[in-house]
Amino acid sequence: xxxxxxxxxxxxxxxxxxxxxxxxxxxxxxxxxxxxxxxxxxxxxxxxxxxxxxxxxxxxxxxxxxxxxxxxxxxxxxxxxxxxxxxxxxxxxxxxxxxxxxxxxxxxxxxxxxxxxxxxxxxxxxxxxxxxxxxxxxxxxxxxxxxxxxxxxxxxxxxxxxxxxxxxxxxxxxxxxxxxxxxxxxxxxxxxxxxxxxxxxxxxxxxxxxxxxxxxxxxxxxxxxxxxxxxxxxxxxxxxxxxxxxxxxxxxxxxxxxxxxxxxxxxxxxxxxxxxxxxxxxxxxxxxxxxxxxxxxxxxxxxxxxxxxxxxxxxxxxxxxxxxxxxxxxxxxxxxxxxxxxxxxxxxxxxxxxxxxxxxxxxxxxxxxxxxxxxxxxxxxxxxxxxxxxxxxxxxxxxxxxxxxxxxxxxxxxxxxxxxxxxxxxxxxxxxxxxxxxxxxxxxxxxxxxxxxxxxxxxxxxxxxxxxxxxxxxxxxxxxxxxxxxx
Amino acid sequence: xxxxxxxxxxxxxxxxxxxxxxxxxxxxxxxxxxxxxxxxxxxxxxxxxxxxxxxxxxxxxxxxxxxxxxxxxxxxxxxxxxxxxxxxxxxxxxxxxxxxxxxxxxxxxxxxxxxxxxxxxxxxxxxxxxxxxxxxxxxxxxxxxxxxxxxxxxxxxxxxxxxxxxxxxxxxxxxxxxxxxxxxxxxxxxxxxxxxxxxxxxxxxxxxxxxxxxxxxxxxxxxxxxxxxxxxxxxxxxxxxxxxxxxxxxxxxxxxxxxxxxxxxxxxxxxxxxxxxxxxxxxxxxxxxxxxxxxxxxxxxxxxxxxxxxxxxxxxxxxxxxxxxxxxxxxxxxxxxxxxxxxxxxxxxxxxxxxxxxxxxxxxxxxxxxxxxxxxxxxxxxxxxxxxxxxxxxxxxxxxxxxxxxxxxxxxxxxxxxxxxxxxxxxxxxxxxxxxxxxxxxxxxxxxxxxxxxxxxxxxxxxxxxxxxxxxxxxxxxxxxxxxxxx
Numbered sequence: 007x008x009x010x011x012x013x014x015x016x017x018x019x020x021x022x023x024x025x026x027x028x029x030x031x032x033x034x035x036x037x038x039x040x041x042x043x044x045x046x047x048x049x050x051x052x053x054x055x056x057x058x059x060x061x062x063x064x065x066x067x068x069x070x071x072x073x074x075x076x077x078x079x080x081x082x083x084x085x086x087x088x089x090x091x092x093x094x095x096x097x098x099x100x101x102x103x104x105x106x107x108x109x110x111x112x113x114x115x116x117x118x119x120x121x122x123x124x125x126x127x128x129x130x131x132x133x134x135x136x137x138x139x140x141x142x143x144x145x146x147x148x149x150x151x152x153x154x155x156x157x158x159x160x161x162x163x164x165x166x167x168x169x170x171x172x173x174x175x176x177x178x179x180x181x182x183x184x185x186x187x188x189x190x191x192x193x194x195x196x197x198x199x200x201x202x203x204x205x206x207x208x209x210x211x212x213x214x215x216x217x218x219x220x221x222x223x224x225x226x227x228x229x230x231x232x233x234x235x236x237x238x239x240x241x242x243x244x245x246x247x248x249x250x251x252x253x254x255x256x257x258x259x260x261x262x263x264x265x266x267x268x269x270x271x272x273x274x275x276x277x278x279x280x281x282x283x284x285x286x287x288x289x290x291x292x293x294x295x296x297x298x299x300x301x302x303x304x305x306x307x308x309x310x311x312x313x314x315x316x317x318x319x320x321x322x323x324x325x326x327x328x329x330x331x332x333x334x335x336x337x338x339x340x341x342x343x344x345x346x347x348x349x350x351x352x353x354x355x356x357x358x359x360x361x362x363x364x365x366x367x368x369x370x371x372x373x374x375x376x377x378x379x380x381x382x383x384x385x386x387x388x389x390x391x392x393x394x395x396x397x398x399x400x401x402x403x404x405x406x407x408x409x410x411x412x413x414x415x416x417x418x419x420x421x422x423x424x425x426x427x428x429x430x431x432x433x434x435x436x437x438x439x440x441x442x443x444x445x446x447x448x449x450x451x452x453x454x455x456x457x458x459x460x461x462x463x464x465x466x467x468x469x470x471x472x473x474x475x476x477x478x479x480x481x482x483x484x485x486x487x488x489x490x491x492x493x
Numbered sequence: 494x495x496x497x498x499x500x501x502x503x504x505x506x507x508x509x510x511x512x513x514x515x516x517x518x519x520x521x522x523x524x525x526x527x528x529x530x531x532x533x534x535x536x537x538x539x540x541x542x543x544x545x546x547x548x549x550x551x552x553x554x555x556x557x558x559x560x561x562x563x564x565x566x567x568x569x570x571x572x573x574x575x576x577x578x579x580x581x582x583x584x585x586x587x588x589x590x591x592x593x594x595x596x597x598x599x600x601x602x603x604x605x606x607x608x609x610x611x612x613x614x615x616x617x618x619x620x621x622x623x624x625x626x627x628x629x630x631x632x633x634x635x636x637x638x639x640x641x642x643x644x645x646x647x648x649x650x651x652x653x654x655x656x657x658x659x660x661x662x663x664x665x666x667x668x669x670x671x672x673x674x675x676x677x678x679x680x681x682x683x684x685x686x687x688x689x690x691x692x693x694x695x696x697x698x699x700x701x702x703x704x705x706x707x708x709x710x711x712x713x714x715x716x717x718x719x720x721x722x723x724x725x726x727x728x729x730x731x732x733x734x735x736x737x738x739x740x741x742x743x744x745x746x747x748x749x750x751x752x753x754x755x756x757x758x759x760x761x762x763x764x765x766x767x768x769x770x771x772x773x774x775x776x777x778x779x780x781x782x783x784x785x786x787x788x789x790x791x792x793x794x795x796x797x798x799x800x801x802x803x804x805x806x807x808x809x810x811x812x813x814x815x816x817x818x819x820x821x822x823x824x825x826x827x828x829x830x831x832x833x834x835x836x837x838x839x840x841x842x843x844x845x846x847x848x849x850x851x852x853x854x855x856x857x858x859x860x861x862x863x864x865x866x867x868x869x870x871x872x873x874x875x876x877x878x879x880x881x882x883x884x885x886x887x888x889x890x891x892x893x894x895x896x897x898x899x900x901x902x903x904x905x906x907x908x909x910x911x912x913x914x915x916x917x918x919x920x921x922x923x924x925x926x927x928x929x930x931x932x933x934x935x936x937x938x939x940x941x942x943x944x945x946x947x948x949x950x951x952x953x954x955x956x957x958x959x960x961x962x963x964x965x966x967x968x969x970x971x972x973x974x975x976x977x978x979x980x
Binding site for chain 2: 057190415466
């Protein structure tokens, strides 16, 4: 770029330029007096939300602490408990009406010492490859496992193999994420069954271990962990399962093509401990007009243990905290009760989300809206809504208010894992949808760290969430189906 | 994320799912026979373009070579010449109808040895701060310059100061980029005048040097270079100008507030050499029906010297090369002539763009469309078009074809610096608009390197450009104003 030819300066966002006149703190009040109504007033509130987030945001400092002072927050770990205490203290400092911890028992799985693996092309000729145990896996024997390898592209292909081809072998699931899908979450959905259910399927055919290609669209050296399950397989039949980096997977596959007789060795000493007490962290601003109607914003406070969980889901936690702070800072008092919930144990058990919804049901709380951020701290592109067509039609009326901020993509679809259990209440569920291109470069891997976060992208996400919460609070949504549970 | 709750899987992009049926290579022909017309056929061509780019793209490997094997490509440098030769060879390998070099004399400015600077709070008490010479600046005396500092927020504030407050001092321009603007290019446009014209304005008031806050929205330790000009100031009055990192600027400003008497020292030995011969690199596919009508896609091959110029503008070059390759690979033969132009010397002289337009005029070539990528290799968000309202109205009819790829933002405005000189031909000019949030983290600094590039984002940009070129080639645009130059 040369200095005097700014290609999209002054012209790209006329909406923003129109709105840039500075207004005093009492903007809402003044605007009302001046006769600004409807979308004009909404546009002004939203402008203040974005401006505040980008100029005085707190989310980035919070995430810096969570990521760099605490680190990975696997359920049941000391770090998870530190994160509970830290975020509770920070929420208390915001002057909310109430901050509390909701106890929940969570599984505790520990990785143990560093995993180790190699490909043995012939005795004495080995290549080390990066692996990590999948969350929930059993350990190998102390000396590790060495066996021949059967490569498959998925569970269906495995299940067509005769038992004698699989028994005593390590099954290598190598179906990659589909690069041509624009939405990388769709590509993830297309191969994560290998990670989740591959070990159980392989064990049923007598395999002794499972190696799964990392869910990563790049070729690199990071193994990506994630949860797996043995389903109803008896404990005596559980076999160890590990992820291998994408480069490692390519090497293994190529080596197998050259010589199907090669052996693979891996060693891990992870294990499942007894459940431990942990907490959802909750803070709320009580509604000024309809306090009985509860709106939730949240993310999950636990993470995997390899990185520091900055994108998954430290970002969603600090953005959710920031939603409440932004509304307070800009002087907007919600009519309905606004609650931030930092859910525990999304990654390997969903206990926090389940517990929150159960307690809401038990206590007869009425939840009307829930929004989760759990797709990374990247530039916000839109929302996905789990709601009725009528509600979505109303939501689409709000969409033009987001376009000055380049938030264009509103769809019907899923929302977030932690708020899913609230669905029987018949509320509107929503998920923030950031740009997804880089997400799986970091997801569940040791490079999901604070340096991969861009401050402005994180802040834009928080402002986008706060703006939707504001609009829901102000207008509500029609035709929500009758609640199945609750009062 | 837990594995079985994919929040936006399957639902976000129904358009894409509808289009995913695989079709043979002769798709266009077949589709025509089968009665697929208009937007349906266009959607299929565009789907193939994106799919090819994401699964078999070459842009990332090209950029890897440009960035990691060649490096920063300042005009007149050995690396710039290596880049000319490398890209020419790569274009020749694509089987285009013609590849050639267009000679152009370019300025040659050299940085010399590493710059050095410190804040001297009192004699013997110094803090080193990161600085770099601005492109085009003169050197300091061999022993450097040490002087008192006048901090201003811009040229206007400087010009209100009495000469005696400025004479003999170093002027420190410290107006930061405005964080609340969504489009970071607009924020850049709002303060780059300090860098470009600050030295001349300060020299006129007797200043001995200029230090400019880096054009960067982050606080970090990278000084960002960029071009500056002394305008019509006599050479004897030229004073040295350097950029200081944003952290350095904050430190300097704070120190000045504590004690306005502090001194600043800096040393640089850059200099302007005689112009040297360089080249625009050009390749073309001759149009099958209207070869006289020329469409250009391009970026600039030169870069600054601190990093390797991956985002600015290696990305734009390899994306432009990829446009031609994608159309060839997907079997689309343009009706009009499609030309890739890798312009030399955008950063400090614009000689390549100027020369290309002059030669087009001289030879009576008819340019009907030009598209530049020079805003970084990030996720494509849309285009900016410099065209008539009538042409823009037609372009907006194409916009739905881009929405499956989350390319939503079409505006009228600027295009690109290098293609700007073609404007008198009355053609449609366009600029790719990627996500701008991270761009100025890297722009003109030593961290503009290949590791800041995401492969998929780069490839999506190339596919987005190729799709627009395809649509222009197929449909043209109405009501382009009469050409001022040419035949």
